[in-house]
Amino acid sequence: MRILRRYGYGQHIREEGPEAHHDKRGTPTMGGIVIIAGAVVGYFGAHLAPVVIELVRFVFDSGHTEVDWAFHPTASGLLVMGLFVGLGLVGFLDDFIKIFMQRSLGLRSGAKMAGQAVVGIGFAYGATQFPNNYTYTPGSQHLSFLRDFGPPMLLPVFVIWALLLIVGFSNAVNLTDGLDGLATGATILALVAYVIIGNWQLRQSCVNVLEPNCYTVRDPLDLAVVAAAGLGGCIGFLWYNAPPAKIFMGDTGSLALGGLIVGLAITTRTELLILVLGGLFVLITASVMVQVSFFRLTGRRVLRMAPLQHHFELKGWAETTIVIRFWIIQGLFVGIGIGLFYLEWMPR
Numbered sequence: 001m002r003i004l005r006r007y008g009y010g011q012h013i014r015e016e017g018p019e020a021h022h023d024k025r026g027t028p029t030m031g032g033i034v035i036i037a038g039a040v041v042g043y044f045g046a047h048l049a050p051v052v053i054e055l056v057r058f059v060f061d062s063g064h065t066e067v068d069w070a071f072h073p074t075a076s077g078l079l080v081m082g083l084f085v086g087l088g089l090v091g092f093l094d095d096f097i098k099i100f101m102q103r104s105l106g107l108r109s110g111a112k113m114a115g116q117a118v119v120g121i122g123f124a125y126g127a128t129q130f131p132n133n134y135t136y137t138p139g140s141q142h143l144s145f146l147r148d149f150g151p152p153m154l155l156p157v158f159v160i161w162a163l164l165l166i167v168g169f170s171n172a173v174n175l176t177d178g179l180d181g182l183a184t185g186a187t188i189l190a191l192v193a194y195v196i197i198g199n200w201q202l203r204q205s206c207v208n209v210l211e212p213n214c215y216t217v218r219d220p221l222d223l224a225v226v227a228a229a230g231l232g233g234c235i236g237f238l239w240y241n242a243p244p245a246k247i248f249m250g251d252t253g254s255l256a257l258g259g260l261i262v263g264l265a266i267t268t269r270t271e272l273l274i275l276v277l278g279g280l281f282v283l284i285t286a287s288v289m290v291q292v293s294f295f296r297l298t299g300r301r302v303l304r305m306a307p308l309q310h311h312f313e314l315k316g317w318a319e320t321t322i323v324i325r326f327w328i329i330q331g332l333f334v335g336i337g338i339g340l341f342y343l344e345w346m347p348r
Contacts, residue, residue, distance in 0.1 A: 001240070001247050004028035027245060030095045031237060032253020036088045038233035039226075039260075043081055046225050047073050074219035075130035076138040079123055080226050080263035086119035087170055088256030095250040116167050116255070123259075124162035127266060128155060134207060136218040144269040146341055147215065162266060169274065170258030172281035175288060175307045177254040180245035182309060182323045184238045186280045186330040187257045191231040193277050193334050194264045197341060198224025201268060213344060215269070223267055230260050243320045276340065279333025280326055284308050 005028055093115070094107040107115070127139025141158040142148035153161065177183035201220035204213065217223070234257070240246045249257075258281075265274040275282055284307045291306035303311040312322050 001028050001031075004030065004247070027248055029099070029248040029250040030092065030252050031241065031247040032088055032091060032095075032249040032251070032256055034247075035230075035233040035237045035249060035253050036085055036256055038236055039229040040081065040085065042229035042232050043077065043226060044073070046229070074222040075126075075132075076217075076219035076267045077222035077226050079126050079138050080223065080260065080267055082126075083119060083123040083166070083263040084230070084256050084260040086122070087116065087166075087259035088252050090115035090119065091174075091251035091253065091255035094255075095252050113167065116170060117163060119259070120163040120166040121159055123166070123263065124159040124266075125155075127162070128158065130218075132218055134216075136216050138218050139266045140216075140269060142269075143271065145272040146344055147269050162262075165262045165266070165271060165274075166259055168285075169262045169278065169281065170255045172278070172285040173258035173261070174251060174254040176281050176284045176309075177249060178307055178309050179313075179319050179323050180243035181238055181241050182326055183254055183257070184234050184241050184249065185323065185327045186278075187261070188231060188234045188238065189327070189330050189334045190261050190274075190277050191227045191234065191264075193338055194227035194261075194268065195224050195231065196338060197268055197270065198227060198264075200341070217268055220268070223264060226260075227264055230257070243323060270341070273337055273341065277334055277337035279337075280330035283329070287311070 090107075090112065094112060097107055124139070128137055128141060131137050139158075139162070140148050141152040141155065143150050143153070143161075152158075173183055173187065176186060198220045201215040201217045202224065203209075204211070204215055205220060206214035206216050237247075237249065237253070241249065261274060261278060265271050265277075270277075287303060287308035288306045291301060291303050294300065294302045304314040305311055309322050309326065313319065
């Protein structure tokens with residue numbers, strides 16, 4: 001935060017936004033760098049830890065004669081982390097242009113979409129490669145809700161489908177990032193769900209347990225580690241992003257976190273379940289779509305201002321009240337999503 005203040009990397013506020021936001025002008029932004037860095041260090045640190053332990057045992061235990069130098073990040077984990085970092089880079093360019101040009105708009109929409117497309121297509125194609133010894137790939141060309149269903153899609157169709165999810169959800173988190181701590185807290189709740197899902201899929205993997213409901217997910221444990229790494233980065237960031245925020249994540253963080261959630265959904269075979277697990281993001285995006293569509297058709301507005309959180313601001317709700325209540329709504333969505341995930345395991 002000191003570095004960002006020193007170089008004047010502060011948030012530019014739209015003139016047409018709520019008046020209360022004008023006091024936030026100059027708050028350091030691009031804080032998503034911290035989330036990404038924390039998650040990357042956490043993920044690779046988790047894989048280095050066993051090597052360090054082995055080395056310590058070798059040094060201090062005279063009976064320990066070998067060191068296992070194995071360092072095994074998985075294809076699924078690396079692909080999701082690549083999507084996370086790649087979209088963060090697109091967001092960083094957007095934020096940097098805003099700050100350098102001192103305006104509220106960064107990359108042009110076409111350039112931003114192109115950047116998301118390049119990263120998204122690379123991830124989607126990679127998800128169909130790298131089969132393990134059981135022929136499981138990181139992603140599947142089937143649609144998925146609680147698991148895969150229906151016939152497989154052709155590769156180009158799957159890539160387009162994955163790209164729609166990536167672009168849609170990364171922009172949904174971006175729209176949600178309008179109040180202090182709102183997007184960060186909502187993302188934390190979604191990532192908690194993926195830590196639980198990854199661990200459950202590990203325990204019920206077809207590699208270990210051949211049952212009708214077992215999972216053919218390639219690397220469930222490592223995906224839980226990815227989710228936990230992102231979760232840790234968000235929790236650390238929320239300490240300073242909670243109202244009143246001392247730093248904003250910017251597009252650097254919001255695009256990256258949207259990509260992280262979608263990457264986990266595709267690799268855990270829960271693509272359509274993110275509409276529930278990320279219910280708050282979907283609700284806020286829907287509010288923008290309804291507002292724009294209704295205004296174009298009638299010239300009138302449904303909400304005082306879109307996205308939805310700003311409507312309640314203009315109604316006089318305190319920012320902290322909106323944030324906490326929206327966290328509660330997201331918590332309810334996550335609870336429903338986890339309940340649905342476990343539903344197929346209930347006795348019939």
